[in-house]
Amino acid sequence: MIEKVTDQLIRALGELDETQVIICVKTLLENGVDRFCIQSLLNEGMKRVGALYETGEYFIADLIVSGMIYKNVLELPRMRYVPKLGERVAGRVLVGTAEGDVHDIGKDLLKSVLSANGFDVYDLGTDVPPKTFVSESTRLQPDIIAISGVMTVAVSAMARTIQALSDANLRDRVKVIVGGMCMSEELSREIGADAYSPDPLEGVAVCKNFLLKTS
Amino acid sequence: MNNEELLAYRQQIIEDAIRMKKKPDRTPHFANYWTWKILDSGYKLSEALYDWDKLEDSTIKFQKKYGFDMLVDDGVRDPMQVIEPIGQSSYEVDDEKEIMNIRDVSFMSPDDYDLFLKDYPRFLWEVVLPNKANRFNSDLTLEQFGEVFNRFNGYAKCTQNIVSRLNTECGTPAGMLSTQSTIPGYEQLFNFYRGIKGTASDMRRIPDKFKAACDLLDEMQLYPALEQLKTSTRRANASVDFIGLMLGHTILSIKQWEAFYWPSFKRMLDAVVAADKTCYIFSEGSTKRFWSYFKDLPKGHFAFHVEQDDIFEFKKELPNCCAVGGMHASLLGGGTKEQCVSYAKHLIDELGGEGFILSQDKMISYRNDTNPENLKAVCDFVREYR
Numbered sequence: 070m071i072e073k074v075t076d077q078l079i080r081a082l083g084e085l086d087e088t089q090v091i092i093c094v095k096t097l098l099e100n101g102v103d104r105f106c107i108q109s110l111l112n113e114g115m116k117r118v119g120a121l122y123e124t125g126e127y128f129i130a131d132l133i134v135s136g137m138i139y140k141n142v143l144e145l146p147r148m149r150y151v152p153k154l155g156e157r158v159a160g161r162v163l164v165g166t167a168e169g170d171v172h173d174i175g176k177d178l179l180k181s182v183l184s185a186n187g188f189d190v191y192d193l194g195t196d197v198p199p200k201t202f203v204s205e206s207t208r209l210q211p212d213i214i215a216i217s218g219v220m221t222v223a224v225s226a227m228a229r230t231i232q233a234l235s236d237a238n239l240r241d242r243v244k245v246i247v248g249g250m251c252m253s254e255e256l257s258r259e260i261g262a263d264a265y266s267p268d269p270l271e272g273v274a275v276c277k278n279f280l281l282k283t284s
Numbered sequence: 285m286n287n288e289e290l291l292a293y294r295q296q297i298i299e300d301a302i303r304m305k306k307k308p309d310r311t312p313h314f315a316n317y318w319t320w321k322i323l324d325s326g327y328k329l330s331e332a333l334y335d336w337d338k339l340e341d342s343t344i345k346f347q348k349k350y351g352f353d354m355l356v357d358d359g360v361r362d363p364m365q366v367i368e369p370i371g372q373s374s375y376e377v378d379d380e381k382e383i384m385n386i387r388d389v390s391f392m393s394p395d396d397y398d399l400f401l402k403d404y405p406r407f408l409w410e411v412v413l414p415n416k417a418n419r420f421n422s423d424l425t426l427e428q429f430g431e432v433f434n435r436f437n438g439y440a441k442c443t444q445n446i447v448s449r450l451n452t453e454c455g456t457p458a459g460m461l462s463t464q465s466t467i468p469g470y471e472q473l474f475n476f477y478r479g480i481k482g483t484a485s486d487m488r489r490i491p492d493k494f495k496a497a498c499d500l501l502d503e504m505q506l507y508p509a510l511e512q513l514k515t516s517t518r519r520a521n522a523s524v525d526f527i528g529l530m531l532g533h534t535i536l537s538i539k540q541w542e543a544f545y546w547p548s549f550k551r552m553l554d555a556v557v558a559a560d561k562t563c564y565i566f567s568e569g570s571t572k573r574f575w576s577y578f579k580d581l582p583k584g585h586f587a588f589h590v591e592q593d594d595i596f597e598f599k600k601e602l603p604n605c606c607a608v609g610g611m612h613a614s615l616l617g618g619g620t621k622e623q624c625v626s627y628a629k630h631l632i633d634e635l636g637g638e639g640f641i642l643s644q645d646k647m648i649s650y651r652n653d654t655n656p657e658n659l660k661a662v663c664d665f666v667r668e669y670r
Binding site: 126 | 481535536613
């Protein structure tokens with residue numbers, strides 16, 4: 070029976086059927102399946118969403134909904150889990166929207182898919198000043214900083230953030246990935262980022278690649 | 285040329301570029317400049333956004349300095365001060381950072397669709413207004429509410445003054461907000477009611493209600509406007525007959541586009557063609573995924589703003605449509621005068637002639653988006669280059 074529900078859960082998330090996802094998760098919890106196992110099933114479902122995005126069947130609206138479902142499940146009372154400081158998962162990523170920009174959708178999507186891929190993600194929110202990226206990098210020691218932005222004002226804020234990380238002697242310890250509608254491959258090189266990602270799924274691939282190279 | 289002749293000349297080169305029957309005398313140049321105009325004219329954002337006279341002054345100063353052929357934004361896109369007496373929750377202005385942000389806010393919940401569909405005026409009054417205007421409550425006085433209407437009058441006068449002065453003092457046609465325009469129901473829900481996340485969620489969770497709301501808005505607003513298009517004549521001071529927006533396509537899968545967007549949008553495009561009008565589609569982000577839907581549009585009616593996509597590729601794929609854009613904001617902001625002029629020349633040499641209007645590939649809003657000297661050099665070059 071459990072095996073059937075686990076299959077149903079993966080399929081339901083792939084199909085973005087929130088009601089079915091919640092029913093499956095609750096059933097699994099009632100049957101003693103631990104939250105880490107359930108989260109790994111959710112991650113499988115998210116991979117199916119990612120695969121459908123790659124083929125063009127899903128697009129941004131579907132990724133937003135998958136992120137909502139994922140978040141809602143993780144907020145169920147018995148699913149909550151906060152990684153301990155110092156605990157290593159796939160890697161630690163600080164995400165935030167650049168100073169001056171309050172758009173959070175791209176950032177939130179990246180956060181969802183990174184979490185689904187086993188990353189330990191810290192969300193600094195929107196309109197994040199360079200000094201906050203620096204202070205939180207010092208405190209949390211991330212492997213990667215991901216900065217998102219939609220408005221063109223975010224480009225110079227990203228450049229200032231990268232400069233501030235250099236000034237604080239943190240730049241050689243952390244990779245910086247930038248993305249969002251304001252950004253391009255060429256611009257990312259100009260401002261000194263390590264990588265650019267046009268969408269959250271490629272962002273995850275870039276982050277995995279960073280960690281592979283580091284290890 | 286006096287300003288009257290200049291206005292007619294600008295209207296003609298824009299018409300020629302879109303109609304694609306003959307080469308315009310020179311490549312037209314649209315200003316995709318928004319709050320940058322305020323900063324460039326020496327005002328703080330809040331100063332101009334809360335003072336109609338300064339807002340008007342910033343737009344006119346901008347046009348007198350640079351001399352574009354049309355300002356996409358006449359300067360009045362952000363009338364936040366109109367509903368300020370009853371509270372507004374979308375706009376954030378930071379004068380120190382010189383930034384204005386518009387938050388992605390939903391003014392209704394999914395539960396409100398029932399009232400939306402049953403009694404739309406009551407829905408606006410009981411749901412949207414209290415959510416949109418955060419001081420709209422039982423303590424609100426009639427004077428405060430009346431002030432909204434006073435300010436709305438101010439907004440209308442400001443718009444009228446700007447258009448009139450653009451015409452008479454600058455020989456420039458009216459921009460987006462002063463040209464006949466309408467948007468499909470989906471765009472209204474996306475932009476004015478549910479926001480990005482709400483729209484994404486509703487299309488998946490309650491698709492029937494969402495579609496019914498799109499259809500209701502189309503019935504009430506889009507279709508009557510299209511009906512009017514059949515008999516209307518172009519406004520004397522405008523450069524195109526009709527302006528459409530493509531903003532909310534940026535989140536849609538093809539399946540969602542076909543279910544919620546394309547049927548109404550196609551009806552709008554068909555109406556433009558049937559009435560033999562010209563239409564400028566201000567489109568944000570990338571439209572590339574939907575180009576195949578535009579391949580069969582008859583030549584000579586549509587100009588699409590190309591923001592994130594490669595404008596050369598757009599022209600190759602859609603030779604039936606006029607492309608608006610090409611000039612990179614990053615170059616205008618970070619390049620030299622020579623680089624900017626050289627790239628403008630490259631664009632005109634490659635794409636100029638019928639079917640191309642030069643403009644910027646981003647909505648220019650922040651000071652660093654453009655170096656004024658670069659912009660002046662490009663504008664002067666485009667006006668002279670044949």
